[in-house]
Amino acid sequence: MDPITVDINxxxxxxxxxxxxxxxSAFVVTSLLRGHELPGVKFGREWRVARLDFQDWLNARRQESATEVANTLRNQ
Structure with a gap:
């Protein structure tokens, strides 16, 4: 599985x-940030996420999903 690359400059x-x-929605992203599920920094009233941190987070979630599916299939 190739890693995800976020193409935002x-x-x-x-x-x-x-x-x-x-x-x-922005609400979903904000909820992930507030719940510390997505790494971010709050500058005043605005959240910001480093592009590389977001990319790493996406790849980690993708790997978790793949592992979960594999475990489910194995247990059937």
Whole structure:
């Protein structure tokens, strides 16, 4: 499985950038940030996520999903 590469030419991504990339609402992204599921930094009232941290997070979630599916199939 090839790693995901985030093709956004910014070092820091906004909630809107991530929401658009993932095709989810800003509320979903903000919830992930507030719940410490997605690594980010709050600058004043705005959240920012380092592009490389977001990329690493996506790849980790992808690996977790693949492992979960494999375990489910093995246990059937």
């Amino acid at each position: 910014k070092e820091w991504l906004s909630v809107a950038d991530i929401a658009e990339y993932m095709d989810v």
